[in-house]
Amino acid sequence: MSNDFPLPNLENDQIRPFYEGAERGELVVPRCTGCGRFNWYPRDSCRYCDGEDLPWTVVSGEGALFSWAVVARAFVPQFAERVPYVAALVSLSEAPEVRIVSNVIECEPSTLEIGMPVHAVFRRVEFPDVKGSLTAPFFVPGEGMADPEETN
Numbered sequence: 170m171s172n173d174f175p176l177p178n179l180e181n182d183q184i185r186p187f188y189e190g191a192e193r194g195e196l197v198v199p200r201c202t203g204c205g206r207f208n209w210y211p212r213d214s215c216r217y218c219d220g221e222d223l224p225w226t227v228v229s230g231e232g233a234l235f236s237w238a239v240v241a242r243a244f245v246p247q248f249a250e251r252v253p254y255v256a257a258l259v260s261l262s263e264a265p266e267v268r269i270v271s272n273v274i275e276c277e278p279s280t281l282e283i284g285m286p287v288h289a290v291f292r293r294v295e296f297p298d299v300k301g302s303l304t305a306p307f308f309v310p311g312e313g314m315a316d317p318e319e320t321n
Contacts, residue, residue, distance in 0.1 A: 175247050176294070176301055183211040186225040191304045196230040196289045198267055199223040207264035230289030231262040231312065232269070239278045247296040253278070259287055259308050275309045286312045 179185050190197030199208045203220030207228075214221050237257040243249040255273040260266075273287060287308040295302040 174299065175245060175296065176299060176303060179303065183213075187211070188303050188305065190225060190227070191291050191306050194291050195227045196269075196306050197225040198228055198261070198264070200226040207261070207267045209264075209267040209269070228261055228263045230306070232259040232287055232289075232308070233262070233265075234258075234273065234281060234283060234285045234287055234308075234310075235260040235268050236283070237273060237278075237281055247299055250297065255281065257308065269306070271305070272307050273309070274307045280310070285310060288312060 177184055177188065179188055187197060199211050200206070200223065201208060201215035201218060201220045202222040202224065204215060204218040206215065206217045207226070208216055208223055211223075215223060235258040237255050239253050240248075240256050241253045243252050248254075255276075255278050257271055257273045258268040259271060259273075260268050273281065274290075274292075287310055289306040290309055291304050292307050293302055294305050
């Protein structure tokens with residue numbers, strides 16, 4: 170196991186722009202210039218029209234809770250201090266078929282409901298005994314973006 174696990178490999182050209190956007194406080198998703206559809210998970214060609222021009226596009230960060238699970242047991246040691254936490258799929262407002270895997274934070278899990286509005290906030294992610302850190306999007310209940318001073 171690498172000493173930077175469980176952080177994503179930011180040398181991977183397909184996901185690096187996602188985390189570069191998060192570092193700027195922006196949620197970004199590839200969007201095909203040919204058909205205008207958002208494509209998630211990132212890939213080399215559009216899943217709808219096979220277009221190859223998929224620039225990363227800023228989205229609002231607004232969405233709806235599609236599904237979630239409360240994780241009560243750490244499956245890797247780096248997550249032990251984080252349990253319990255809410256792992257979630259968030260459906261984006263601009264493209265409901267795009268579902269971002271993240272965590273819902275700053276709420277009691279018992280208050281979560283399918284379809285409830287959520288919005289992105291950006292937090293620094295670090296793990297004990299892991300080299301490096303990064304900024305990633307998390308989601309909080311409610312509509313409207315949080316104060317940018319509070320998101321980093």
